[in-house]
Amino acid sequence: xxxxxxxxxxxxxxxxxxxxxxxxxxxxxxxVNLDEILVSADVxxxxxxxxxxxxxxxxxxxxEHRAELxxxxxxxxxxxxxxxxxxxxxxxxxIAVSDIGEADARAGLNLLEAVGRFDGxxxxxxxxxxxGFAALIxxxxxxxxVVEDVNPEHAARLLVSMYLGLRQTSNLDxxxxxxxxxxxMWMLVLPGFANPERLGYFxxxxxxxxxxxxxNASPLRASNL
Amino acid sequence: MVRQAxxxxxxxxxxxxxxxxxxxxxxxxxxxxxxIERAELxxxxxxxxxxxxxxxxxxxxxxxxxxxxGAFRSAGRLGSPAMENIVHGWFVVADAxxxxxxxxxxxxxxxxxxGFNPAAKSTYGDxxxxxAERVRSAVEQGDVRSDIDADAVVATxxxxxLGAELVSSALTDGRDLRRRFARTLEIxxxxxxxxxxxxxxxxxxxxxxxxxxPSS
Numbered sequence: 001x002x003x004x005x006x007x008x009x010x011x012x013x014x015x016x017x018x019x020x021x022x023x024x025x026x027x028x029x030x031x032v033n034l035d036e037i038l039v040s041a042d043v044x045x046x047x048x049x050x051x052x053x054x055x056x057x058x059x060x061x062x063x064e065h066r067a068e069l070x071x072x073x074x075x076x077x078x079x080x081x082x083x084x085x086x087x088x089x090x091x092x093x094x095i096a097v098s099d100i101g102e103a104d105a106r107a108g109l110n111l112l113e114a115v116g117r118f119d120g121x122x123x124x125x126x127x128x129x130x131x132g133f134a135a136l137i138x139x140x141x142x143x144x145x146v147v148e149d150v151n152p153e154h155a156a157r158l159l160v161s162m163y164l165g166l167r168q169t170s171n172l173d174x175x176x177x178x179x180x181x182x183x184x185m186w187m188l189v190l191p192g193f194a195n196p197e198r199l200g201y202f203x204x205x206x207x208x209x210x211x212x213x214x215x216n217a218s219p220l221r222a223s224n225l
Numbered sequence: 226m227v228r229q230a231x232x233x234x235x236x237x238x239x240x241x242x243x244x245x246x247x248x249x250x251x252x253x254x255x256x257x258x259x260x261i262e263r264a265e266l267x268x269x270x271x272x273x274x275x276x277x278x279x280x281x282x283x284x285x286x287x288x289x290x291x292x293x294x295g296a297f298r299s300a301g302r303l304g305s306p307a308m309e310n311i312v313h314g315w316f317v318v319a320d321a322x323x324x325x326x327x328x329x330x331x332x333x334x335x336x337x338x339x340g341f342n343p344a345a346k347s348t349y350g351d352x353x354x355x356x357a358e359r360v361r362s363a364v365e366q367g368d369v370r371s372d373i374d375a376d377a378v379v380a381t382x383x384x385x386x387l388g389a390e391l392v393s394s395a396l397t398d399g400r401d402l403r404r405r406f407a408r409t410l411e412i413x414x415x416x417x418x419x420x421x422x423x424x425x426x427x428x429x430x431x432x433x434x435x436x437x438x439p440s441s
Contacts, residue, residue: 081300081313081436093304201432204425208306211366216303 013051016041017065020058024107025220029059029114059115066108067125070095074132084139085146085194086205089186091136092163093209096182099167100175100217109167130156137193145202150193158189175217183210236274238264240288243281244330252282252337282334283344289331290348296321297355307362308369308418309429312410314359315386316433319402322390329399332390356383368422378417385409407434 019041023032034055038048052058074091082090098105116122133156140146146155162185170181186206194202242264246255257278261271275281300314301307322328338345357379363369369378389405410430418426 081317081433083432083436090304097304201425201428205429208309208366208425209304212304212306 009051012043012047013061014065016043016048016051016058017061018104021062021065021107022103024059024062024111025103026106029055029111034058056115059111060119060121062104062107063111063116063121063125066104067128069104070098070108071128071132073098083143083145084136084141085143085202088133088136088140088159089202089206089209091133092159092182092186093179093213095163096179097213097217100172100178101220103220106172106220109164113164113167126160129160132156133159145195145198146193147195155193158192162189173219175219176214179210179213179217183207232274235266235270238266239271239274239281240284240327244285244326247282247285247330247333248326252334279342282338283342285327286331286334286338286342286344286348289325289328290335290344290351292325292328293318293321293331294351294355297352301359306366306368307359308366308422308426311356311359311363312426312430312433315406315410316403316436319406323399323402329394332394336391353379353383368419368426369417370419373417382413382417385413403434 016037020032020037022040023037032055034048037058038045041048048058052061073094095105099109100106112122112125116125130153134152137146137150137152137155141148141150141152163182166178166181166185170178172178183206187203190202190206191199239260243255243260246259246263255278257268257271260278260281261268264271271281275284296317297314300317301310305313322332334342335345335348340346340349357375360369360375360378360382364371364375369375386406386409389409390399390402393399393402393405407430411427414426414430415423
């Protein structure tokens with residue numbers, strides 16, 4: 001019986017987190033109102049406060065929810081027979097496509113910038129990203145796709161910063177131009193660490209992913225809300 | 226519950242025994258008596274699960290081809306071009322066959338039965354349908370030539386790969402399957418891939434074939 005009650009509580013919690021993600025995905029943190037989350041999650045105020053003390057606690061839960069989901073997808077790609085650098089590019093495109101089209105992803109990244117900074121959550125989540133990319137770059141050095149004298153952590157940090165910056169300067173609600181901007185950035189930084197002899201191949205690899213990402217990305221506002 | 230688990234274990238033992246025999250001496254030479262003896266079961270136990278030797282073969286074909294088709298499907302990802310998924314898919318299939326005795330026996334049985342066993346027949350159909358879907362996407366994405374018939378591409382590549390598997394199985398017991406798949410694709414690529422994409426796919430193929438399989 002206790003187990004069943006626990007499961008029900010978990011389901012309610014997830015329901016609240018998902019409803020909150022939809023709100024946080026499309027509006028700035030300050031404009032999101034807990035009462036509206038109550039309505040769209042279809043839960044009582046008591047239930048919400050039982051799980052989350054405050055809007056801030058709820059925002060942190062949205063970030064963590066997304067971080068877990070995101071990492072599970074990356075693990076899936078990593079076991080798919082691609083090289084380290086190919087996987088890194090695939091992961092970057094996967095992040096972009098979900099950021100464009102999925103409320104969970106968009107909210108997680110929006111909030112990471114808005115509230116994550118203050119209690120170490122941002123550092124924690126970004127560390128996972130940086131370490132993940134660094135491991136891929138390290139593998140890529142072994143596979144001769146990345147030149148030997150590159151520091152994997154530095155390259156990884158550059159890739160993560162590049163994406164977080166792109167979210168600010170480009171427009172996620174215009175998938176095609178966002179993907180084109182992502183492509184230009186990759187093409188620009190690639191000669192900084194990739195094996196010069198393989199640049200042609202990786203340019204083809206990136207271009208093919210752009211074409212597909214543009215086809216697969218559906219903007220959040222139009223379809224998913 | 227217990228009985229069901231025991232029954233399932235018995236069925237498993239029959240299949241495993243038949244798989245071992247088929248891989249060692251071939252289907253025609255493997256008699257029901259040999260399968261029973263190797264599984265250390267009674268005739269009654271076998272007939273409880275399978276009405277004939279061919280029924281055992283059908284079960285092996287189904288299980289083995291599930292593994293192989295599953296491998297080809299799992300190699301396809303939404304974010305990758307269809308032609309990459311095709312090339313990668315064949316290597317995943319090679320690994321699946323090399324790493325799974327049931328799949329190896331299933332390939333042997335497919336050849337033994339051809340169109341005479343309904344499971345074997347439908348398997349070829351499933352393979353063709355799965356593959357055709359990828360080829361059509363690859364044409365759409367501009368990687369496979371649109372001026373040749375997509376069905377002809379499917380038929381030619383599939384026949385060549387099945388043939389490569391046969392020769393590899395006969396000559397090296399399947400040990401050089403990856404290499405044979407790679408060389409077959411190398412020859413086929415210029416025939417089916419667009420001029421613009423050829424350089425890219427030659428390199429993609431070379432990278433894939435050099436990659437060490439996860440199972441080895």
